[in-house]
Amino acid sequence: MTVQPVHGEPILAFASIRDIIAQAPVEPVYVLYPEKFRIAARRFLDSFPGDALYAVKANPAPQVLDLVWAAGIRHFDTASLREVELIKARFPDAHCHFMAPVRLPGAARDAFHRFGVTDYVVDCDFELDKLLSETGDPKRLRIFVRIATPLGGAVLELSSKFGTPPQESARLLRRVVDAGARPALTFHVGSQCLSPFSYAQAIEMARRTATLAGIRIEALDIGGGFPGPYSNNDVPPYHWYFDTIREALATLPQPIPVLCEPGRALTAEGVSLITQVILRKGETIYINDGTYGSFDELTLPGWSADYPVRVFSIDTAGRVRERDTQGTAFRVYGPTCDTLDVLPRPITLPQTIKAGDFIVFDNIGAYSVAVRTSFNGFFPDHWAIVGN
Numbered sequence: 001m002t003v004q005p006v007h008g009e010p011i012l013a014f015a016s017i018r019d020i021i022a023q024a025p026v027e028p029v030y031v032l033y034p035e036k037f038r039i040a041a042r043r044f045l046d047s048f049p050g051d052a053l054y055a056v057k058a059n060p061a062p063q064v065l066d067l068v069w070a071a072g073i074r075h076f077d078t079a080s081l082r083e084v085e086l087i088k089a090r091f092p093d094a095h096c097h098f099m100a101p102v103r104l105p106g107a108a109r110d111a112f113h114r115f116g117v118t119d120y121v122v123d124c125d126f127e128l129d130k131l132l133s134e135t136g137d138p139k140r141l142r143i144f145v146r147i148a149t150p151l152g153g154a155v156l157e158l159s160s161k162f163g164t165p166p167q168e169s170a171r172l173l174r175r176v177v178d179a180g181a182r183p184a185l186t187f188h189v190g191s192q193c194l195s196p197f198s199y200a201q202a203i204e205m206a207r208r209t210a211t212l213a214g215i216r217i218e219a220l221d222i223g224g225g226f227p228g229p230y231s232n233n234d235v236p237p238y239h240w241y242f243d244t245i246r247e248a249l250a251t252l253p254q255p256i257p258v259l260c261e262p263g264r265a266l267t268a269e270g271v272s273l274i275t276q277v278i279l280r281k282g283e284t285i286y287i288n289d290g291t292y293g294s295f296d297e298l299t300l301p302g303w304s305a306d307y308p309v310r311v312f313s314i315d316t317a318g319r320v321r322e323r324d325t326q327g328t329a330f331r332v333y334g335p336t337c338d339t340l341d342v343l344p345r346p347i348t349l350p351q352t353i354k355a356g357d358f359i360v361f362d363n364i365g366a367y368s369v370a371v372r373t374s375f376n377g378f379f380p381d382h383w384a385i386v387g388n
């Protein structure tokens with residue numbers, strides 16, 4: 001059964017991942033689980049007290065956008081004009097919010113005049129001036145000033161590049177009000193945030209910033225950062241995040257609209273990747289995808305998480321058998337001719353793994369597809385759906 005045409009090619013639907021492996025794919029295959037996309041979206045739609053914006057940069061593949069939309073997400077954090085175009089072309093009724101504090105000249109002009117985008121972020125005078133002059137109708141704008149948050153519980157921090165301290169944010173907020181736009185605040189606690197308390201701390205900073213500015217903010221966007229479940233990372237239960245956030249929001253002087261921008265949390269679990277072992281040399285294997293393809297995030301400084309792994313073989317009778325992964329630590333190289341194309345940590349695989357076997361990496365939907373390259377002629381782009 002085929003599901004929907006994407007890039008002119010149908011996505012094949014299968015009953016299980018074994019049925020895909022039975023076809024012995026020699027190139028990597030992204031496997032989509034619609035049910036897991038629905039579960040991820042439901043967490044936010046049911047438990048977050050405001051709009052959940054999908055941060056498109058986490059995975060902009062059309063196949064994935066369709067599942068995020070089908071799961072009920074209608075708001076998008078689009079951080080470039082291209083992302084706005086991508087979303088508006090695919091979902092004309094979507095609400096796009098331009099939540100990047102640094103924009104190319106002309107990006108806000110096109111987003112505002114061509115696509116009607118009215119939410120923007122700033123963290124300095126230059127970007128605020130540029131935004132006001134490109135849009136020219138401040139009354140229609142809701143401008144979020146981005147606060148820098150302290151290094152907290154996130155694996156990947158984002159506040160050295162973006163955001164300003166409370167004093168400076170308060171000054172910018174007053175400028176937003178003076179310009180006639182609606183003032184709001186935002187922050188991003190960092191990606192793969194393992195501490196719910198980081199959100200409470202940042203919400204408290206937002207409260208103090210608004211007090212400092214002496215103004216009533218009209219919205220608060222608490223950003224992304226909600227973690228994905230990987231090996232070697234202790235992820236607290238999601239309700240700890242939502243309970244902590246709700247408690248912190250209750251300390252604000254009045255109820256205001258709140259937003260969040262999950263990227264990883266909406267896509268990580270919905271995608272698995274089937275790879276094949278090309279070659280084994282002792283305790284080193286070469287597989288058909290690598291750090292220039294789907295595995296870039298594993299190489300980031302400070303990153304210690306790994307994708308959960310399953311191993312399958314096709315036996316002599318043509319049956320697909322799942323293997324016990326207890327065994328030996330293997331060094332894993334990708335397919336390109338570059339020495340750096342190696343997974344940064346060994347993975348534990350069956351001692352008897354061999355060329356032709358399959359390694360499935362689960363929970364690989366975030367920051368994998370999004371940053372793959374076609375370096376050396378390898379570009380993973382086969383897709384399949386399991387379940388509905």
Ligand SMILES: *Cc1c(COP(=O)(O)O)cnc(C)c1O
Pocket residue numbers: 055057058077099100188190191192223224225226261262263264265
């Ligand atoms: C990357 C990013 C997100 C998504 O972050 P996740 O950690 O994937 O949830 C949200 N908002 C902004 C502004 C971002 O830059």
